[in-house]
Amino acid sequence: MTRPVTLALTAGEPAGIGPELCLQLALEKRQPGIVVVACKRLLQVQAKQLGLEVTLEDWAPGAQAATEAGRLSVMTIDGLASTDAGRLDPANSAYVLETLRTAAQGCLDGIFDGMVTAPVHKGVINNAGIAFSGHTEFLQELCGVERVVMMLATDELRVALVTTHLPLKDVSAAITPERLAQVTRILDTDLRKFFGIDHPRILVAGLNPHAGEGGHLGREEIEVIEPTLDKLRQEGINLTGPLPADTLFTPHWLDNADAVLAMYHDQGLPVLKFQGFGRAVNITLGLPIVRTSVDHGTALDLAGTGKADAGSLQTAIRVGEQMARSAKRDSNE
Structure with missing residues:
Protein backbone atom coordinates (compact mmCIF):
# COMPACT_ATOMS: atom_id res chain seq x y z
CA MET A 1 0.00 0.00 0.00
CA THR A 2 1.81 3.09 -1.20
CA ARG A 3 -0.49 5.71 0.31
CA PRO A 4 -1.07 6.01 4.06
CA VAL A 5 -3.76 3.83 5.56
CA THR A 6 -6.93 5.70 6.57
CA LEU A 7 -9.30 4.09 9.03
CA ALA A 8 -12.80 5.22 9.96
CA LEU A 9 -13.40 5.23 13.72
CA THR A 10 -17.01 5.26 14.91
CA ALA A 11 -17.39 6.84 18.34
CA GLY A 12 -20.09 4.43 19.49
CA GLU A 13 -22.68 5.15 22.18
CA PRO A 14 -22.63 8.92 22.88
CA ALA A 15 -23.20 8.39 26.60
CA GLY A 16 -20.37 5.86 26.91
CA ILE A 17 -16.60 6.11 26.89
CA GLY A 18 -16.28 5.90 23.09
CA PRO A 19 -16.12 9.67 22.44
CA GLU A 20 -13.50 10.12 25.18
CA LEU A 21 -11.38 7.29 23.76
CA CYS A 22 -11.48 8.96 20.35
CA LEU A 23 -10.29 12.23 21.86
CA GLN A 24 -7.48 10.49 23.73
CA LEU A 25 -6.03 9.36 20.40
CA ALA A 26 -5.37 12.98 19.47
CA LEU A 27 -3.07 13.56 22.44
CA GLU A 28 -0.13 11.90 20.68
CA LYS A 29 1.19 11.63 17.13
CA ARG A 30 -0.19 8.50 15.53
CA GLN A 31 -0.30 6.29 12.49
CA PRO A 32 -2.39 5.40 10.58
CA GLY A 33 -4.66 8.29 9.67
CA ILE A 34 -7.85 8.19 11.73
CA VAL A 35 -11.15 9.80 10.77
CA VAL A 36 -13.66 9.87 13.61
CA VAL A 37 -17.18 9.34 12.29
CA ALA A 38 -19.32 11.12 14.87
CA CYS A 39 -21.10 14.34 15.76
CA LYS A 40 -18.46 17.05 16.00
CA ARG A 41 -20.49 18.86 18.66
CA LEU A 42 -20.38 15.76 20.89
CA LEU A 43 -16.60 15.67 20.69
CA GLN A 44 -16.36 19.39 21.36
CA VAL A 45 -18.54 19.10 24.48
CA GLN A 46 -16.57 16.16 25.85
CA ALA A 47 -13.19 17.73 25.12
CA LYS A 48 -14.24 20.82 27.07
CA GLN A 49 -15.58 18.78 29.99
CA LEU A 50 -12.42 16.68 30.17
CA GLY A 51 -10.07 19.62 29.71
CA LEU A 52 -8.50 18.17 26.56
CA GLU A 53 -6.98 20.58 24.06
CA VAL A 54 -7.88 18.99 20.75
CA THR A 55 -8.45 20.75 17.43
CA LEU A 56 -11.30 19.03 15.59
CA GLU A 57 -10.96 19.38 11.82
CA ASP A 58 -13.74 18.69 9.32
CA TRP A 59 -12.78 15.90 6.94
CA ALA A 60 -14.09 15.05 3.49
CA PRO A 61 -13.23 12.09 1.21
CA GLY A 62 -9.91 12.59 -0.53
CA ALA A 63 -8.38 14.69 2.21
CA GLN A 64 -5.47 13.44 4.31
CA ALA A 65 -6.39 12.54 7.87
CA ALA A 66 -4.59 14.38 10.64
CA THR A 67 -1.89 12.42 12.46
CA GLU A 68 -0.25 15.18 14.50
CA ALA A 69 -0.71 15.46 18.26
CA GLY A 70 -3.52 17.82 19.19
CA ARG A 71 -5.45 17.42 15.92
CA LEU A 72 -8.26 15.04 15.04
CA SER A 73 -10.11 14.62 11.73
CA VAL A 74 -13.89 14.32 12.01
CA MET A 75 -16.48 13.25 9.46
CA THR A 76 -19.48 14.74 11.21
CA ILE A 77 -22.82 12.93 11.38
CA ASP A 78 -25.99 14.84 12.19
CA GLY A 79 -28.95 13.70 14.24
CA LEU A 80 -27.53 13.59 17.76
CA ALA A 81 -30.21 14.41 20.31
CA SER A 82 -28.19 14.73 23.53
CA THR A 83 -24.57 14.76 24.69
CA ASP A 84 -24.84 13.77 28.36
CA ALA A 85 -22.07 11.38 29.43
CA GLY A 86 -23.37 8.39 31.36
CA ARG A 87 -27.04 8.98 30.49
CA LEU A 88 -28.53 6.80 27.77
CA ASP A 89 -30.96 8.44 25.36
CA PRO A 90 -32.96 6.29 22.90
CA ALA A 91 -33.32 9.38 20.69
CA ASN A 92 -29.61 9.00 19.81
CA SER A 93 -30.06 5.50 18.38
CA ALA A 94 -30.67 6.41 14.73
CA TYR A 95 -27.60 8.64 14.85
CA VAL A 96 -25.45 5.80 16.22
CA LEU A 97 -26.51 3.47 13.42
CA GLU A 98 -25.86 6.17 10.84
CA THR A 99 -22.24 6.43 12.01
CA LEU A 100 -21.86 2.70 11.41
CA ARG A 101 -23.58 2.85 8.04
CA THR A 102 -21.44 5.77 6.88
CA ALA A 103 -18.16 4.17 7.95
CA ALA A 104 -19.00 0.77 6.43
CA GLN A 105 -20.19 2.25 3.15
CA GLY A 106 -17.02 4.34 3.04
CA CYS A 107 -15.02 1.11 3.29
CA LEU A 108 -17.07 -0.54 0.54
CA ASP A 109 -16.55 2.53 -1.67
CA GLY A 110 -12.80 2.59 -1.07
CA ILE A 111 -12.86 5.88 0.85
CA PHE A 112 -11.55 4.14 3.96
CA ASP A 113 -9.18 1.18 4.20
CA GLY A 114 -11.05 -0.25 7.18
CA MET A 115 -13.23 0.63 10.13
CA VAL A 116 -12.72 0.50 13.89
CA THR A 117 -15.71 0.64 16.21
CA ALA A 118 -16.03 1.96 19.74
CA PRO A 119 -18.73 0.16 21.78
CA VAL A 120 -22.45 0.69 21.27
CA HIS A 121 -25.27 -0.07 23.70
CA LYS A 122 -27.57 -2.67 22.12
CA GLY A 123 -30.26 -2.26 24.77
CA VAL A 124 -30.92 1.45 24.23
CA ILE A 125 -31.06 0.97 20.45
CA ASN A 126 -33.70 -1.72 20.87
CA ASN A 127 -35.54 0.47 23.37
CA ALA A 128 -35.82 3.02 20.57
CA GLY A 129 -37.82 0.47 18.57
CA ILE A 130 -34.93 -0.46 16.27
CA ALA A 131 -34.14 -4.19 16.05
CA PHE A 132 -30.38 -4.42 16.59
CA SER A 133 -28.40 -7.43 17.75
CA GLY A 134 -24.92 -5.97 17.37
CA HIS A 135 -22.22 -4.56 15.13
CA THR A 136 -21.48 -7.94 13.59
CA GLU A 137 -24.98 -8.70 12.36
CA PHE A 138 -25.52 -5.10 11.25
CA LEU A 139 -22.38 -5.17 9.09
CA GLN A 140 -23.19 -8.64 7.80
CA GLU A 141 -26.51 -7.41 6.45
CA LEU A 142 -25.12 -4.15 5.10
CA CYS A 143 -22.32 -5.95 3.26
CA GLY A 144 -24.66 -8.68 2.00
CA VAL A 145 -22.69 -11.73 3.15
CA GLU A 146 -24.15 -15.06 4.24
CA ARG A 147 -21.88 -15.78 7.19
CA LEU A 285 -14.12 -12.11 9.57
CA GLY A 286 -16.08 -12.94 6.44
CA LEU A 287 -16.73 -9.32 5.44
CA PRO A 288 -15.39 -7.72 2.26
CA ILE A 289 -14.01 -4.93 4.49
CA VAL A 290 -11.69 -4.67 7.49
CA ARG A 291 -13.53 -4.28 10.79
CA THR A 292 -11.98 -4.32 14.24
CA SER A 293 -13.34 -3.24 17.59
CA VAL A 294 -12.52 -2.92 21.28
CA ASP A 295 -12.96 -5.88 23.61
CA HIS A 296 -15.09 -4.01 26.17
CA GLY A 297 -18.46 -2.31 26.55
CA THR A 298 -19.69 1.26 26.89
CA ALA A 299 -18.63 1.60 30.56
CA LEU A 300 -21.29 4.18 31.38
CA ASP A 301 -19.95 4.49 34.92
CA LEU A 302 -16.62 5.77 33.59
CA ALA A 303 -18.04 8.10 30.93
CA GLY A 304 -17.03 11.71 31.48
CA THR A 305 -14.58 10.90 34.29
CA GLY A 306 -11.37 10.96 32.28
CA LYS A 307 -10.48 7.49 33.58
CA ALA A 308 -11.21 5.44 30.45
CA ASP A 309 -8.32 3.31 29.17
CA ALA A 310 -7.69 3.51 25.42
CA GLY A 311 -5.46 0.41 25.34
CA SER A 312 -7.93 -1.84 23.56
CA LEU A 313 -8.83 0.88 21.04
CA GLN A 314 -5.16 1.43 20.24
CA THR A 315 -4.79 -2.31 19.68
CA ALA A 316 -7.87 -2.35 17.43
CA ILE A 317 -6.39 0.47 15.34
CA ARG A 318 -2.99 -1.20 15.08
CA VAL A 319 -4.53 -4.53 14.02
CA GLY A 320 -6.90 -2.76 11.62
CA GLU A 321 -3.95 -1.10 9.91
CA GLN A 322 -2.08 -4.41 9.65
CA MET A 323 -5.14 -6.11 8.18
CA ALA A 324 -5.66 -3.31 5.65
CA ARG A 325 -2.06 -3.53 4.49
CA SER A 326 -2.18 -7.32 4.23
CA ALA A 327 -5.43 -7.18 2.23
CA LYS A 328 -3.89 -4.70 -0.17
CA ARG A 329 -0.86 -6.93 -0.72
CA ASP A 330 -3.14 -9.93 -1.22
CA SER A 331 -5.20 -8.12 -3.89
CA ASN A 332 -2.03 -7.06 -5.76
CA GLU A 333 -0.59 -10.57 -5.96
Missing part, protein backbone atom coordinates in the same frame (compact mmCIF):
# COMPACT_ATOMS: atom_id res chain seq x y z
CA VAL A 148 -19.49 -13.81 9.38
CA VAL A 149 -17.13 -15.05 12.08
CA MET A 150 -16.29 -13.42 15.39
CA MET A 151 -12.62 -13.60 16.35
CA LEU A 152 -10.89 -12.01 19.32
CA ALA A 153 -7.13 -11.66 19.32
CA THR A 154 -4.16 -10.52 21.33
CA ASP A 155 -0.55 -10.49 20.18
CA GLU A 156 -0.21 -14.06 21.46
CA LEU A 157 -3.58 -15.72 20.78
CA ARG A 158 -6.44 -15.70 18.28
CA VAL A 159 -9.78 -17.31 19.12
CA ALA A 160 -12.62 -17.61 16.59
CA LEU A 161 -16.11 -18.88 17.39
CA VAL A 162 -18.43 -21.31 15.62
CA THR A 163 -21.41 -19.95 17.59
CA THR A 164 -21.57 -16.59 19.36
CA HIS A 165 -24.41 -15.20 21.45
CA LEU A 166 -26.59 -18.26 21.98
CA PRO A 167 -28.01 -19.80 25.15
CA LEU A 168 -25.90 -22.80 26.07
CA LYS A 169 -28.88 -25.14 25.59
CA ASP A 170 -29.04 -24.16 21.89
CA VAL A 171 -25.36 -24.53 21.03
CA SER A 172 -25.30 -28.23 20.12
CA ALA A 173 -28.12 -27.95 17.59
CA ALA A 174 -26.46 -24.90 16.02
CA ILE A 175 -23.22 -26.77 15.31
CA THR A 176 -24.19 -28.30 11.99
CA PRO A 177 -21.77 -29.61 9.36
CA GLU A 178 -22.71 -26.68 7.10
CA ARG A 179 -22.09 -24.03 9.76
CA LEU A 180 -18.85 -25.58 10.96
CA ALA A 181 -17.54 -25.85 7.41
CA GLN A 182 -18.49 -22.26 6.55
CA VAL A 183 -16.88 -20.83 9.66
CA THR A 184 -13.70 -22.86 9.22
CA ARG A 185 -13.31 -21.85 5.57
CA ILE A 186 -13.80 -18.18 6.44
CA LEU A 187 -11.24 -18.41 9.24
CA ASP A 188 -8.68 -20.07 6.96
CA THR A 189 -9.30 -17.63 4.10
CA ASP A 190 -9.12 -14.50 6.22
CA LEU A 191 -6.02 -15.58 8.14
CA ARG A 192 -4.38 -15.75 4.72
CA LYS A 193 -5.88 -12.52 3.36
CA PHE A 194 -5.80 -10.21 6.36
CA PHE A 195 -2.91 -11.62 8.39
CA GLY A 196 -0.55 -12.80 5.66
CA ILE A 197 -0.36 -16.38 6.95
CA ASP A 198 0.28 -18.65 3.97
CA HIS A 199 -0.72 -21.93 5.60
CA PRO A 200 -2.75 -21.25 8.75
CA ARG A 201 -2.58 -23.87 11.50
CA ILE A 202 -5.94 -24.07 13.25
CA LEU A 203 -6.71 -25.90 16.49
CA VAL A 204 -10.34 -27.00 16.79
CA ALA A 205 -11.96 -27.54 20.17
CA GLY A 206 -14.44 -30.30 20.79
CA LEU A 207 -17.86 -29.40 22.14
CA ASN A 208 -18.03 -31.79 25.07
CA PRO A 209 -15.69 -32.42 28.02
CA HIS A 210 -12.68 -34.45 26.86
CA ALA A 211 -13.94 -33.91 23.29
CA GLY A 212 -16.69 -36.42 23.95
CA GLU A 213 -14.52 -39.17 25.48
CA GLY A 214 -15.07 -41.45 22.49
CA GLY A 215 -18.82 -40.91 22.58
CA HIS A 216 -19.28 -41.50 26.31
CA LEU A 217 -19.69 -37.75 27.02
CA GLY A 218 -21.57 -36.79 23.88
CA ARG A 219 -21.62 -37.75 20.21
CA GLU A 220 -21.31 -34.35 18.49
CA GLU A 221 -17.61 -34.92 17.90
CA ILE A 222 -18.19 -38.32 16.27
CA GLU A 223 -21.29 -37.42 14.25
CA VAL A 224 -20.62 -33.79 13.23
CA ILE A 225 -17.23 -32.33 14.08
CA GLU A 226 -14.80 -35.09 13.08
CA PRO A 227 -16.43 -35.89 9.68
CA THR A 228 -16.59 -32.19 8.80
CA LEU A 229 -12.94 -31.59 9.72
CA ASP A 230 -11.90 -34.61 7.63
CA LYS A 231 -13.64 -33.15 4.57
CA LEU A 232 -12.04 -29.75 5.14
CA ARG A 233 -8.60 -31.33 5.43
CA GLN A 234 -9.13 -32.75 1.94
CA GLU A 235 -9.50 -29.12 0.77
CA GLY A 236 -6.03 -28.37 2.12
CA ILE A 237 -7.03 -26.68 5.38
CA ASN A 238 -4.60 -27.45 8.21
CA LEU A 239 -6.74 -28.54 11.15
CA THR A 240 -5.90 -30.26 14.42
CA GLY A 241 -8.72 -31.64 16.50
CA PRO A 242 -11.25 -31.88 17.85
CA LEU A 243 -9.22 -31.37 21.02
CA PRO A 244 -10.40 -31.19 24.64
CA ALA A 245 -10.80 -27.51 25.46
CA ASP A 246 -9.30 -27.91 28.92
CA THR A 247 -5.90 -28.89 27.47
CA LEU A 248 -6.02 -27.13 24.10
CA PHE A 249 -5.10 -23.76 25.65
CA THR A 250 -1.64 -24.88 26.76
CA PRO A 251 1.78 -24.13 25.26
CA HIS A 252 2.09 -27.68 23.95
CA TRP A 253 -0.66 -26.92 21.43
CA LEU A 254 -0.66 -23.13 21.13
CA ASP A 255 3.04 -22.83 20.33
CA ASN A 256 2.35 -24.50 16.98
CA ALA A 257 -0.92 -22.82 16.03
CA ASP A 258 -2.11 -19.61 14.38
CA ALA A 259 -5.67 -19.68 15.72
CA VAL A 260 -8.10 -21.62 17.87
CA LEU A 261 -11.63 -22.40 16.73
CA ALA A 262 -13.93 -22.71 19.75
CA MET A 263 -17.43 -24.12 19.55
CA TYR A 264 -19.13 -21.49 21.71
CA HIS A 265 -18.61 -18.07 23.30
CA ASP A 266 -17.64 -19.01 26.84
CA GLN A 267 -15.47 -21.93 25.77
CA GLY A 268 -12.79 -19.76 24.21
CA LEU A 269 -13.21 -16.14 25.22
CA PRO A 270 -12.66 -16.41 28.98
CA VAL A 271 -9.19 -17.81 28.27
CA LEU A 272 -8.36 -15.05 25.83
CA LYS A 273 -9.70 -12.27 28.04
CA PHE A 274 -7.84 -13.58 31.08
CA GLN A 275 -4.69 -13.63 28.97
CA GLY A 276 -5.09 -10.16 27.49
CA PHE A 277 -8.13 -8.16 28.61
CA GLY A 278 -7.71 -4.49 27.82
CA ARG A 279 -5.32 -5.13 24.97
CA ALA A 280 -7.43 -7.51 22.91
CA VAL A 281 -9.26 -6.73 19.69
CA ASN A 282 -12.57 -7.98 18.34
CA ILE A 283 -12.37 -8.78 14.61
CA THR A 284 -15.20 -9.59 12.21
